[in-house]
Amino acid sequence: MERTRKRRLGKKFITLTVLFFALFSCKDDVNQDGIKTNEIATVKAASLYEFGFKLDDFIVKKDTIKTGDTFGAILDKNHVSFTEVYNIVEKIKDTYDIRRLQVGKPFTLLCSKDSLQKPTSFIYQPNKEDYVVINLKDSVYAYKSTKPIKYVEREVSASITSTISEALDDKGISFNLAYKMSDIYAWTIDFTRLQKNDKFKVIYTEKYIDDSIYAGIHNIKAAYFEHNNEPFYAFEFKTDSILGLKDYFNEEAKNLRRAFLKAPVAFKxxxxxxxxxxxxxxxxxxxxxxxxxxxxxxxxxxxxxxxxxxxxxxxxxxxxxxxxxxxxxxxxxxxxxxxxxxxxxxxxxxxxxxxxxxxxxxxxxxxxxxxxxxxxxxxxxxxFKQKLPEAEPISEKLKAEYLDFIKPIKTQLDDVPFDDEVIDIDLDESNQITTIN
Missing domain, CATH: 2.70.70.10 (Glucose Permease (Domain IIA))
Structure with a gap:
């Protein structure tokens, strides 16, 4: 009896195993004669690119500049003689001064795929976006470049029940957004004295390097802050296209800033x-x-x-x-x-x-x-007791342009709902939307 039960369990296990491999390891295909055949599916891994190089072609070594490190010492550890280093430095000195390497900054060595693994390129990153490539193979040269940057627009709204940091944290939003808002509203709202049930909504952009590396909040496009039941709008506008100067104005084109910031440190x-x-x-x-x-x-x-x-x-x-x-x-x-x-x-x-x-x-x-x-x-x-001068107002020439510019942005901002707002949608008999309240 026990042997029969074990035999049945064994058959079930074999059947399930066969089904598993049939479902997940094979696919139906049709040959030239129209006969279906089972063919194992294979997926080829995508090549990885960085700094404009196909990394599969190299032995990649990544590290950071440490105290006492020099360009020559790093290359010497990787089979590049000091004579070669001297020649490299001389050839690139007009493009990049290797004495500017800073402790803690990352660098990458792309090395040959052989037993010696001699570096063919030295890549230094002074920050997350920019990098310097020093080509060490054949014709020695150096150049500076920037990683691809992508900006993604986001919308967020929140009501303050305790602090603005908690309100943002509940949304999974970086607290840096509060810093940027406190700067914009420095002369209209005291962020150290926010009230319960104050609320805000913001249209902002996030910055990504190489499409996937989050690099923080780039800027605030528009904001609405309701403090003590009083509304405060803010819209970013370029006041000088040549110099690229921008500032924030309200819905009536009045500058939100003063000639002086309220504080010398952020979110004080x-x-x-x-x-x-x-x-x-x-x-x-x-x-x-x-x-x-x-x-x-x-x-x-x-x-x-x-x-x-x-x-x-x-x-x-x-x-x-x-x-x-x-x-x-x-x-x-x-x-x-x-x-x-x-x-x-x-x-x-x-x-x-x-x-x-x-x-x-x-x-x-x-x-x-x-x-x-x-x-x-x-x-x-x-x-705080001085009547300080306002920041430079928007010119009359630009005022009409500004008011036209913010119309669609204000509509977009007004349409961002708060969490406690209920949107009523009326449907007709065919379930088509007739009105939104």
């Missing part, structure tokens, strides 16, 4: 405001006027110029640490204290949004932040 948190009677712990809790605004940020966070101007000071003092001061015009100047490192020099002209240094803890400070100081007519004042 104010830890201490301008206060002439503040007690400072680092000075024994004595009353010391605090004539700046402290923006807390992680060490290394970029600090940007809040307006166009010329660097009047770039120095170090015991109290200020590394600091930069910018003269914007005969009325206004700004200063940025406690930097980890300064990027600009005295006499340099900087534009609004240019990086001038990085957040640190130099000078008299108890934590990483930038102390932002603001002068008006030579006197330090609270920038």
């Amino acid at each position: 948190r104010i830890s201490s405001r301008y206060n002439l009677r503040r007690r400072i712990a680092i000075y024994g809790n004595k009353i010391r006027p605090h004539k700046g605004t402290d923006f807390t940020a992680a060490i290394g966070t970029p600090i940007v110029a809040t307006a166009n101007g010329t660097v009047s000071k770039s120095s170090y003092t015991r109290g200020n640490g590394n600091y930069v001061k910018i003269k914007h015009n005969s009325t206004y100047s700004t200063q940025y204290l406690h930097m980890k490192k300064r990027k600009v020099k005295v006499g340099e002209f900087v534009k609004q949004g240019d990086i001038i240094g990085w957040v640190g803890m130099t000078g008299n400070t108890s934590g990483p932040h930038v102390c932002y100081r603001f002068w008006k007519n030579g006197v330090q004042v609270d920038p």
Whole structure:
């Protein structure tokens, strides 16, 4: 009885095995005589291309520049003599200076498919998009190029129940979108004081390198933010086609910006405001006027110029640490204290949004932040209590063009539903849409 049961199970197993291979390993085909035959399907793997090279043709070695690495040392480890390296460097010096290789940046060696595996090309990537190719075979030369970039337009809407970061995280959207929105709405919405049930919708583009490598959010095309039940539109518009200058305006063509940004760091948190009677712990809790605004940020966070101007000071003092001061015009100047490192020099002209240094803890400070100081007519004042000049308005010549430009974009933005919105669709007897409410 037991033997019969085992024999039946064995037959079932054999039958299922045969069926499996018949279904998944074979396909019906017809020969020239019209007779069906079973033929095993084969799939040829697609060749992989990168930097304009077919990688199948090489032994590919990828690494990053490490401390102490040089172009010559890397090639020497891969069977290229120093005499050859010298000749290579001489031939390409007018195209690329190999001393510019930076620690931590990736490089690729395409090597011959033989026992020696000698490099035929050295490829260096200073960033995700750009690369430098140094051809090491036969005629030595170098050239710079950029990987293919693809932009994909997205739409997102959300209501804020706790924080904007949670609202974006629930949607699987990068928090960088909040940084970009906080910059656009810097003078109309305080992103540190958003209210529950505030809501927003955005049309933005994502950037992809080589069609598949996500490179972050490229820009915001249009946005709608409802804060305290008040609507705020923002549309990106090119104000100078020659220089490629762009800015954001509302539905009435009014500039959303001011001549000054509200903060020198992105998506800021104010830890201490301008206060002439503040007690400072680092000075024994004595009353010391605090004539700046402290923006807390992680060490290394970029600090940007809040307006166009010329660097009047770039120095170090015991109290200020590394600091930069910018003269914007005969009325206004700004200063940025406690930097980890300064990027600009005295006499340099900087534009609004240019990086001038990085957040640190130099000078008299108890934590990483930038102390932002603001002068008006030579006197330090609270920038948040000043009626600052607006950014340059859109010209009358461009206003009509702008209003026509945003019409379809505003329609697209208005049609993006919020999660809590219900779209009513009326159907006729033949199930065709008649109205959408």
